[in-house]
Amino acid sequence: MPQQTETLHTIMTGQPVIPVIVIDDAKDAVPLAKALVAGGLPAIEITLRTAAALDAIRAVAAEVPDAIVGAGTILNAEDFKAAVEAGSKFIVSPGLTPELVDAADGSAVPLLPGAVTSSEIMAALEEGYSLLKFFPAEQAGGAAYLKSLSSPFGGVRFCPxxxxxxxxxxxxxxxxxxxxxxxxxxxxxxxxxxxxWERITELSKEAARLG
Known part of the structure; x- marks a missing residue:
């Protein structure tokens, strides 16, 4: 089944910056999410890089109704399933594998997979994925490189x-x-x-104005 493009497109166009968050202590998740929402950035990616990540996602999903909480650094089907069960509304991965394609197939929760090279983008397109993460953006060539991809891949849109x-x-x-x-x-x-949290709200407001 192709990517849940409509749902994901709505999330990606709702704000110019999606915060990418590493949570070390789950108790920080709710006030942090509230600060980001107050600043105009409701879609939040909490990365699965710490032991607190899934608890943080659960807490935000349950206690911050205005937030659109997502999970990042999803590497396999097990991660995908755990993140969805925790309440994630979208899933972000640094790449795309057959295992992740299978995990996302039939799920109402959209997957935003990473792709950098032409071959990776073509492989994603073959699976029906046209909304992609470009990671690691600066290290891979930055805005100049990404601009060069717009001609051969006119139908693909990215989140660097x-x-x-x-x-x-x-x-x-x-x-x-x-x-x-x-x-x-x-x-x-x-x-x-x-x-x-006030500082984070102010930074969020500045980021929200970038669009």
């Missing part, structure tokens, strides 16, 4: 993530094949550790 910041986000967002960017700068670790 990896090395994207307030400084260069505009370079990506100006491209015709970019719908949004993913970034962690809106929730700095020191602000999360200090519980400085």
């Amino acid at each position: 993530t990896g090395g994207v910041s307030a400084v260069n986000a505009g370079d990506y967002l100006s491209l015709p094949n970019v719908l949004c960017v993913g970034g962690s700068w809106v929730a700095p670790k020191d602000a999360v550790s200090a519980g400085d």
